[in-house]
Amino acid sequence: MQNRRLALGLWLALLAVCAIIVVRTPFRTDMGAFLPHSAPMAQQVLTEQASSGAASHLILLGITGAPAPVLAALSADLAAQLRQDPEFIDVMNGDDRSFAGVQNFVWRNRYLLSPDVTPERFTEEGLHAALENDLALLGSDFGGLMQQTLPDDPTGEVMTLSRRLGDPAGPQRTDGVWFSPDGRRALLLVHAAAPGFDIDAQQRALTRIGDDFASTQGQVPGAAAARLLESGPGVFAIHTRDTTKRDVTRLSLLAVTGAVSLLSFAYRSPRVLLLGLLPIASGALAAIAAVSLAFGFVHGVTLGFGVTLIGESIDYAIYLFTQTAPGDSARDTLARIWPTLRLGALTSTVGFSAMLFSNFTGFAQLGLFSIAGLLVAAGVTRFVLPQLVPRGFFAPGAQPVALPLLAAIRYRRHLRWVVAAGVLVAIVVLGAHRGGLWDQNLADLSPIPAADQALDNTLRHDLGVPDVRYFAVFQAGSEQQALAESEALAARLQTLVARHELRGFESPSAILPSDSTQRARQAALPDAATLQTRLDAARAGMSFRSDAFAPFLQDVARAKSASLLTPASLPPALALQLDSMLVRRAGGWIVMAPLHGVADPASVAKALAASSLPGLAFVDLNQESDQLLRIFQHQAVVLAVTGSLAILLLLLAGLRSPRRVLAVAAPLAAAVTMTAALLTSGGSRISIFMVVGFLLIVAVGSNYCLFFERSATDAPAWKRSVASIVLANLCTVSAYGLMASSSIPVLHDIGVTVATGTFLSLLCAALLKRPDASASGAVA
Amino acid sequence: MIFGLSVRPVRHLLWLCAAFAGSLNFALAQPEAPGWGLVPLMHDLAQVRSASARFTERQTMHMLSAPLVSSGSLTYVAPDYVRKEIQSPAPENFVLDHGSVTITGGPDQQTHRFTLNDDPRIGGLVEAVRATLAGDLPGLEQFYTVRLSGGAANWQLLLRPKNPDAARFIQWIAIYGSGNRLTELDTASSDGDHSEMRVTEDASDAK
Numbered sequence: 001m002q003n004r005r006l007a008l009g010l011w012l013a014l015l016a017v018c019a020i021i022v023v024r025t026p027f028r029t030d031m032g033a034f035l036p037h038s039a040p041m042a043q044q045v046l047t048e049q050a051s052s053g054a055a056s057h058l059i060l061l062g063i064t065g066a067p068a069p070v071l072a073a074l075s076a077d078l079a080a081q082l083r084q085d086p087e088f089i090d091v092m093n094g095d096d097r098s099f100a101g102v103q104n105f106v107w108r109n110r111y112l113l114s115p116d117v118t119p120e121r122f123t124e125e126g127l128h129a130a131l132e133n134d135l136a137l138l139g140s141d142f143g144g145l146m147q148q149t150l151p152d153d154p155t156g157e158v159m160t161l162s163r164r165l166g167d168p169a170g171p172q173r174t175d176g177v178w179f180s181p182d183g184r185r186a187l188l189l190v191h192a193a194a195p196g197f198d199i200d201a202q203q204r205a206l207t208r209i210g211d212d213f214a215s216t217q218g219q220v221p222g223a224a225a226a227r228l229l230e231s232g233p234g235v236f237a238i239h240t241r242d243t244t245k246r247d248v249t250r251l252s253l254l255a256v257t258g259a260v261s262l263l264s265f266a267y268r269s270p271r272v273l274l275l276g277l278l279p280i281a282s283g284a285l286a287a288i289a290a291v292s293l294a295f296g297f298v299h300g301v302t303l304g305f306g307v308t309l310i311g312e313s314i315d316y317a318i319y320l321f322t323q324t325a326p327g328d329s330a331r332d333t334l335a336r337i338w339p340t341l342r343l344g345a346l347t348s349t350v351g352f353s354a355m356l357f358s359n360f361t362g363f364a365q366l367g368l369f370s371i372a373g374l375l376v377a378a379g380v381t382r383f384v385l386p387q388l389v390p391r392g393f394f395a396p397g398a399q400p401v402a403l404p405l406l407a408a409i410r411y412r413r414h415l416r417w418v419v420a421a422g423v424l425v426a427i428v429v430l431g432a433h434r435g436g437l438w439d440q441n442l443a444d445l446s447p448i449p450a451a452d453q454a455l456d457n458t459l460r461h462d463l464g465v466p467d468v469r470y471f472a473v474f475q476a477g478s479e480q481q482a483l484a485e486s487e488a489l490a491a492r493l494q495t496l497v498a499r500h501e502l503r504g505f506e507s508p509s510a511i512l513p514s515d516s517t518q519r520a521r522q523a524a525l526p527d528a529a530t531l532q533t534r535l536d537a538a539r540a541g542m543s544f545r546s547d548a549f550a551p552f553l554q555d556v557a558r559a560k561s562a563s564l565l566t567p568a569s570l571p572p573a574l575a576l577q578l579d580s581m582l583v584r585r586a587g588g589w590i591v592m593a594p595l596h597g598v599a600d601p602a603s604v605a606k607a608l609a610a611s612s613l614p615g616l617a618f619v620d621l622n623q624e625s626d627q628l629l630r631i632f633q634h635q636a637v638v639l640a641v642t643g644s645l646a647i648l649l650l651l652l653a654g655l656r657s658p659r660r661v662l663a664v665a666a667p668l669a670a671a672v673t674m675t676a677a678l679l680t681s682g683g684s685r686i687s688i689f690m691v692v693g694f695l696l697i698v699a700v701g702s703n704y705c706l707f708f709e710r711s712a713t714d715a716p717a718w719k720r721s722v723a724s725i726v727l728a729n730l731c732t733v734s735a736y737g738l739m740a741s742s743s744i745p746v747l748h749d750i751g752v753t754v755a756t757g758t759f760l761s762l763l764c765a766a767l768l769k770r771p772d773a774s775a776s777g778a779v780a
Numbered sequence: 781m782i783f784g785l786s787v788r789p790v791r792h793l794l795w796l797c798a799a800f801a802g803s804l805n806f807a808l809a810q811p812e813a814p815g816w817g818l819v820p821l822m823h824d825l826a827q828v829r830s831a832s833a834r835f836t837e838r839q840t841m842h843m844l845s846a847p848l849v850s851s852g853s854l855t856y857v858a859p860d861y862v863r864k865e866i867q868s869p870a871p872e873n874f875v876l877d878h879g880s881v882t883i884t885g886g887p888d889q890q891t892h893r894f895t896l897n898d899d900p901r902i903g904g905l906v907e908a909v910r911a912t913l914a915g916d917l918p919g920l921e922q923f924y925t926v927r928l929s930g931g932a933a934n935w936q937l938l939l940r941p942k943n944p945d946a947a948r949f950i951q952w953i954a955i956y957g958s959g960n961r962l963t964e965l966d967t968a969s970s971d972g973d974h975s976e977m978r979v980t981e982d983a984s985d986a987k
Contacts (some may be wrong), residue, residue: 138841139848140872140886147841147973172895543846 007383014376015282018289025292028299054580055233056196057089059205060459061188062229063213068183070222072175075186077216078209079177082190085212087205089572090191094171094178101571106161109569111559113513114157115164117521121155122531122556127538130155135542152551164510171463180462185229187463191576192234199241202234231456240447240744247742255735262734266398266727267321275388276317282384283310283377290372291365299362305692306369308750311735312348312700313377315728316341319707320381321389322398322724323717330389336717338382340706343654345378347706348699350650354643358635395723401730402723405766409722412767419767423670426677437676438633439685447744468594470601471619472505472608475590482582482589483514485613489593492611501604503597508582511574518564525560528553592619629688636691643695647702655709664705667764672697675757689746693753700732700754701761708765722766729762816932822917824960830857835864837977854979924953933958 063074079093092098111117120126134154137146149158171178171187178187190209194201210228217223263273284307291298291306319341324333348370355367408415430437446453472489476482490507497504509517526534531553536546567578583590598604605618651661672694679686704725732754739751836851855863864874872886883892920926923946924939937955941947949970956964965977 135848136870137886138844139839139850139869140866147843150843543844543848545843545845548843 004387008387011282011380011384015285018285021289021292022285025288026297027303028297053195053583054191054576057191057194057234057576058196058465059190059192059209059230059232059234060456060463060465061190061209062180062185062459062462063188064185064227064229066223066226068174068179068186070220070226071179071186072177073220074213074216074223074226075177075188077220078213079188081212081216082209085208087193087201087208088190089193090576091188092178092190092573093186093188094173095176102573105569105571105574107158109559109562109565110153110157110161111525111556112518112521112562112565113510114160114521116155116157116160117524119524122524122526122534124534124537127155127534131539131542131544135544151549152555154549154552178463180458185459185462187459189463189465191572194234196233196237199234199237203238206230206235206238229455229459231452231459236448236452236456239449239452243449244447244744244747247744247747251735251738251742251747254738258734258738259731262401262727262730263318266395266401266723267393268396269390269393271390272321272393275385276314276321278385278388279316279377279380280307280310280313280373282380283313283373283375286376287369287373291369294368295361295365299365301362302365302369305366306373309352309366309370309696309699310373310377311696311732312703313345313374313381314731315700315703316345316377316381317385318728318731319703319724320385321393322395322727323720324389324394325717325720326394326396327392328394329391330386330393334382334386337707337721340710341378341381341703343651344703344706345374346654347647347650347702349374350646351643351695351699351702354639354646358639360632360635363635363639398723398727399719402719402726405726405762406719406722408763409766409769412769415767419670419764422674426674429677429681430673433680433683437680437686439687447746449743468596469621470595470598470604471621472593472595472616473590473619474613474616475585475588477588479582479584479589480514480516482591483509483512484516486582486591486593487514487517488613489591489611489616492608492613493593493595496604496607501599501607502595505596506577506581506594508578508591508593511570511578511581512565512567515564522560522562525556527560528557531556633688633691636688640691640695644698647698660709663709663768663770664702667705667708667768668698668701668761670764670768671701671757671760674760675753678756679753687745687749689749690753693750693757696750696754697757697761700758701765704729704758704762705765708769725762725765729758732758818917818926818928821928821932821935821937821960822920826916827960830855831981832856833979833981835977835979837975840974842972 061078063071063078066074075093076095079091079095079097082088082091083097090101106113121130131154133156134146134150138150140146153159172181173179174183179185180187192202192205194205196202209230213228217226260273263276264270267273287306287310288298288303291302319337320330320334323337324330352367352370352374355363356371358364358367472493474485474489476485486507487509490505490509493502493505493507496502513521525531535549535553567575570578581592581594583592595604601618601620608616608618648661648665651664652658655661655664675694675697676686679690707721707725736751736753736755736758739747740755742748742751833854834851835854836849839848839850841848849869850866851868852864852866854865855861860876860878862876866872866874870886873882873884875882875884880893880895884890886892917926920939923942925942927938929936929938935957937957939953939955941950947970951968951970953968954964954966955962956966961981962979965979967975967977969975
């Protein structure tokens with residue numbers, strides 16, 4: 001009695017402590033946190049950028065479904081409304097205001113920004129050459145354009161900068177706003193204040209866009225049929241969350257309904273039904289606390305997958321409740337089944353613990369999560385549950401559920417040949433599979449529907465903002481060092497552009513030169529009196545009026561004494577661009593310069609490697625993500641194989657007989673082989689999520705096999721034992737089978753794998769059971 | 781597209797198109813038809829399928845104490861191809877083809893491309909001049925107030941932009957002609973600058 005109270009007290013205390021830890025646990029959802037600590041810098045930064053970088057703020061909008069003038073009016077009105085909204089830091093639709101911020105900044109700061117500002121340029125000779133060029137331009141078709149800026153900018157710094165910063169391939173304009181090439185969509189490019197991962201804020205921003213669009217639609221005549229198209233990282237995140245939420249809610253509801261009806265029928269006691277949840281609930285709580293203590297945070301993926309991985313602990317309670325004979329106490333039952341249950345729980349724990357040693361933070365968290373979760377769940381089943389089960393409880397409705405399987409077992413001598421044939425066919429199918437069993441296509445893992453991806457491609461293409469694939473990446477100790485080195489990088493890249501190996505590139509130094517460069521440019525500017533003298537001498541013999549360049553003299557004088565530009569000086573559009581290229585990380589700064597129009601990646605990589613900049617890397621985003629996927633897959637396979645070996649060793653230690661180990665392992669191997677064959681039949685491939693599914697098959701299925709291996713066919717306990725396994729399996733198969741109906745790859749893949757695999761495990765375990773198991777005398 | 785194209789260079793385009801509106805002349809002096817006016821003039825101007833001419837342009841600019849003089853040749857193929865070659869003082873090519881403009885061989889030796897759709901002010905104005913080429917008076921009057929003075933042998937077409945945005949950079953365009961032959965194109969910018977372009981015809985397929 002004393003011990004029982006102690007167990008209850010310890011359990012409650014444990015729950016309380018865990019709850020306190022869980023409440024204080026930070027949860028993270030960024031993929032960077034899931035990656036190995038040892039992942040290449042580029043992979044870490046790029047995954048981080050995808051969720052929180054400047055590109056993640058982007059919302060691409062299209063307006064369609066009305067004549068062009070109506071679309072243009074809608075675009076203008078929508079842009080005007082969004083520009084007044086603090087949810088958005090930059091709204092571009094191709095009108096003059098779209099560029100005003102950047103244009104003004106470049107115009108005001110041209111002498112600090114322009115690479116052409118050198119002492120030579122402001123000598124008498126330099127100025128003379130510039131003025132001669134100006135005169136030629138005045139007579140050309142650019143005369144009008146030149147004359148606008150010439151009094152302020154005779155050395156043409158803005159022309160130089162516009163060539164460097166400008167992208168001539170912007171969308172075409174109709175009625176003053178951007179349109180798609182086919183003229184059917186007006187286009188807008190919006191930067192939300194919130195990054196893509198801040199889904200709630202992105203949702204607010206999108207709602208605002210929708211409301212504003214609806215109100216402009218009401219004001220513009222003929223706009224009733226117009227539609228708004230939206231895309232971008234935030235939009236994807238919202239859609240994914242909504243679909244996931246909808247699917248998970250719907251499927252959980254169905255699965256819970258199914259399990260509750262099934263177990264209600266078997267138990268006929270609501271109290272016992274609820275008690276059955278105690279092991280997994282306690283396990284999950286303890287698991288979150290353990291991961292939090294060990295890692296300092298819990299990843300969202302760990303939480304989602306982890307609860308799935310310890311799902312078998314629901315089975316523990318089912319085994320206990322269903323195998324209690326009428327008149328027996330739960331405590332007696334437990335004493336009987338505990339050795340099997342313990343070995344089953346340990347088997348799964350050992351299988352999952354392989355993940356603990358992965359250098360992927362996410363896998364390691366999952367390993368710890370499942371170990372802690374399963375051990376606590378098993379402990380609660382052993383020490384807490386029996387005390388809470390009502391006296392005299394047994395499951396009156398369990399037996400009928402097992403009848404079909406019991407019938408099959410009676411004919412197992414014949415049916416076992418069917419299993420053997422099935423395995424043989426499976427091996428042939430797997431052997432004959434062409435083109436690799438692994439799904440290497442990242443898009444197949446993406447939860448984003450193909451239609452959304454197609455819309456995104458269309459809008460990106462229309463707007464000329466393709467996903468950047470290649471980057472030049474390096475690390476620096478300080479912001480100034482990063483800027484100074486990116487100036488050296490830009491010079492290097494410029495030679496590649498001249499050689500037509502690159503079409504262009506972006507560099508943080510183009511937006512914000514380093515302090516030393518800005519100072520050098522200020523030093524290159526002569527003082528007012530000197531400049532006046534040189535300018536007068538330079539224009540001798542030319543027809544420029546003497547006072548033509550008064551604004552130029554003023555602007556140079558102002559620039560010479562201006563305070564240096566800092567990130568805070570930048571207009572929002574440029575600040576975002578800078579943030580995406582110059583990223584602060586613990587211990588330094590990382591520069592990522594996007595490269596456009598890379599003709600031959602290998603040759604550019606070689607050119608960058610040969611440069612004198614230390615640690616400069618050429619990064620191919622597609623290659624990195626493919627690489628990441630391959631590492632993931634490789635790790636998953638290694639973990640699955642190591643886990644399986646560890647399970648075999650444990651079984652050998654627990655069962656102390658190679659023959660008995662074989663009796664447990666053979667049905668599992670058969671089930672996994674047939675599942676793999678079924679999944680890959682018809683040319684499909686195995687995704688990384690399915691590997692997780694295989695791990696679950698082994699964890700859950702090994703329990704079935706252990707029970708079948710241990711129990712005698714003639715005892716009445718045998719029938720209850722089979723009933724408990726069938727009941728557990730029905731719950732598992734219905735829950736995972738429902739998941740298979742989801743359109744989200746992760747849910748679908750795990751669902752279809754686990755539902756198929758555990759069902760096959762049950763069949764194989766039952767049919768491959770040695771004919772004479774009872775003869776071994778193990779009545780346990 | 782960080783830097784939207786200024787409307788200024790397109791002013792030259794206007795001169796150009798207007799010039800060709802006038803180059804569609806009859807080779808011989810045409811007897812003055814009774815009831816001559818804007819409509820018959822437009823009709824005459826629309827007949828030419830292709831033409832070429834030489835031009836001399838004098839630009840007076842407030843920055844310069846002396847006018848800039850340039851000269852070269854013009855080519856027109858109906859309905860929407862125009863080529864302007866500056867030969868003196870420095871070579872430069874300006875081609876308008878189907879609404880898109882390409883400038884090559886200028887002082888910066890770069891190729892510049894843009895389309896007339898880039899801005900409604902520009903697009904509207906140039907489309908209006910094209911309407912002149914096509915003899916489309918309603919199209920012309922959509923963008924300009926049009927005033928014709930003189931007679932068939934010595935006429936003057938005065939165009940003033942209706943759009944206030946356009947009026948901010950072009951004050952007026954005056955086209956002088958004789959018959960369907962254009963002799964001069966004057967443009968006054970709103971900032972006081974002024975240009976005179978004299979056109980002498982080489983060849984025309986007009987009958």
